[in-house]
Amino acid sequence: MTKLDDAFAMLDVYASVGADSFVVTKTDILQEVKWGKSYSDSELRKRLPAMVRTAARRRPCKISDSETVMAGENLIIRPTGKGVAFLQLDDLTADKLEQVRPAAFLIHATSPGSHQAWIAVSGLPEGKEAFKGFMRRVRKAVGGNDKSASHATRLAGTENFKERYAPDYPVVTILETHPGRVMTQQQLETLGLVAPPEPAPAVFPLKTPREHTGSEGERTWPDYERCIAGAPPNKEGTGPDRSAADFFWCKMAAQRGHGIGEIADKLLEVSARAQERARRHDGGYALVTALNAVAAAERDRVKRGRG
Numbered sequence: 001m002t003k004l005d006d007a008f009a010m011l012d013v014y015a016s017v018g019a020d021s022f023v024v025t026k027t028d029i030l031q032e033v034k035w036g037k038s039y040s041d042s043e044l045r046k047r048l049p050a051m052v053r054t055a056a057r058r059r060p061c062k063i064s065d066s067e068t069v070m071a072g073e074n075l076i077i078r079p080t081g082k083g084v085a086f087l088q089l090d091d092l093t094a095d096k097l098e099q100v101r102p103a104a105f106l107i108h109a110t111s112p113g114s115h116q117a118w119i120a121v122s123g124l125p126e127g128k129e130a131f132k133g134f135m136r137r138v139r140k141a142v143g144g145n146d147k148s149a150s151h152a153t154r155l156a157g158t159e160n161f162k163e164r165y166a167p168d169y170p171v172v173t174i175l176e177t178h179p180g181r182v183m184t185q186q187q188l189e190t191l192g193l194v195a196p197p198e199p200a201p202a203v204f205p206l207k208t209p210r211e212h213t214g215s216e217g218e219r220t221w222p223d224y225e226r227c228i229a230g231a232p233p234n235k236e237g238t239g240p241d242r243s244a245a246d247f248f249w250c251k252m253a254a255q256r257g258h259g260i261g262e263i264a265d266k267l268l269e270v271s272a273r274a275q276e277r278a279r280r281h282d283g284g285y286a287l288v289t290a291l292n293a294v295a296a297a298e299r300d301r302v303k304r305g306r307g
Contacts, residue, residue: 006157016179017120018084023284029071036288069166078152087119105181111170140195222252224270242273250293264290
């Protein structure tokens with residue numbers, strides 16, 4: 001199979017379990033997002049050959065003040081579909097891979113020894129919080145870092161451009177597919193892939209209200225209206241720069257410990273601009289903003305550590 005065949009094979013297996021659209025993003029070797037957009041399945045198939053060809057084209061990339069390497073761009077897709085939830089399990093060890101194999105519709109390697117499995121589930125309660133709660137239970141049973149989940153993956157047949165792999169970048173490789181395999185919650189529970197529900201947290205009377213912060217370990221959300229109020233004016237001078245406000249809000253959320261996927265979802269709830277972009281079928285706006293903000297927060301954290 002060619003690289004393009006592998007890319008189409010990945011789209012095929014996602015479509016077989018109900019994916020009908022994809023958010024596509026491109027990142028550079030430093031994992032910074034350069035571009036993102038939402039496509040229907042049919043639209044993406046038309047554009048895929050050019051995307052793969054362009055992403056593979058190597059160019060000089062500066063990775064430090066004194067070092068430049070040749071690298072292309074990472075192609076990353078995030079599947080969505082009506083009536084189906086996609087569970088992403090990353091960095092699976094060999095024993096964990098065996099555990100999830102009976103339920104997975106796709107298993108692939110993003111680099112040698114780094115396995116990723118995807119499970120499609122139907123019949124889950126509607127709502128983002130219900131999905132996140134169920135995802136946590138699956139990850140608790142299997143293992144994995146729920147906070148970092150973005151429910152997006154590198155496209156099969158493309159190279160994984162990361163600084164540590166230069167100059168011999170691994171190719172994202174499909175290991176196993178099971179077209180049409182859609183599980184139910186009961187089936188996953190039977191396979192031992194769902195941990196028991198977490199007990200409800202104890203309720204304590206509120207002592208002293210504190211704006212924007214919670215108790216130790218609690219992840220709170222920034223005040224979006226304050227981000228709007230503090231944003232610079234837009235180019236027209238008619239109001240605040242809402243893109244800047246969205247970015248700053250996402251960055252603050254990342255600093256409070258929220259992951260990429262949940263930040264993108266929450267931005268769609270609080271930002272009128274993100275909602276408008278979604279209505280125009282640009283679902284990639286929220287995810288790209290979250291990805292860029294998380295990357296910026298991480299760079300700031302590293303700089304503080306060096307200082």
